[in-house]
Amino acid sequence: DIQLTQSPSFLSASVGDRVTFTCRASQGISSYLAWYQQKPGKAPKLLIYAASTLQSGVPSRFSGSGSGTEFTLTISSLQPEDFATYYCQQLNSYPLAFGPGTKVDIK
């Protein structure tokens, strides 16, 4: 099975900051990686799929990059509504695992 790790686990940042999270796969997954945002008590929301394609309706301050085993999600200017937990998911092979998440908190 493919394992995903995310770093950092926790990130404290301020409104307006540029933040970058990393997701690493235990083996190559091409570009079959998605990123989700989850707020407390809510279902996750799709942000990015195919490593770098922005889901319709998602603000352009979100961007994704990477292929193979290393991927990044960047928020160019953190907004108050972006404080949440972010998960990556690989869809290259079964089981379609999620990473453990990165929680973004207010500094």
Added chain:
Amino acid sequence: EVQLVQSGAEVKKPGESLKISCKGSGYSFTSFWIGWVRQMPGKGLEWMGFIYPGDSDTRYSPSFQGQVTISADKSITTAYLQWSSLKASDTAVYYCARHTTGPLADRLVAVDYWGQGTLVTVSS
């Protein structure tokens, strides 16, 4: 508008059985894999498995194989997650999740729609 509407919260005792549901609407139910994701209290997301309602092809994560049953009734556009004997460790929120393919429709690329979640509490 695509919607996934899940059944309500459940409180059960260990050893009891349970079947929760997820009704899809606003899209071709038989053309998308629909699955389940577990989130235990204060923890991350865990992919459990999914089913293709068009032909009932079903895949499970090894962590959940044999522990739950995923099914679907395409006549009423509803997917199900079922336990035969619940444990306290099954306490969690369960999300149904529509999986989508990319532009070439050849590979899965993401979960694009989620249900609102069903809280299952198992306690004696």
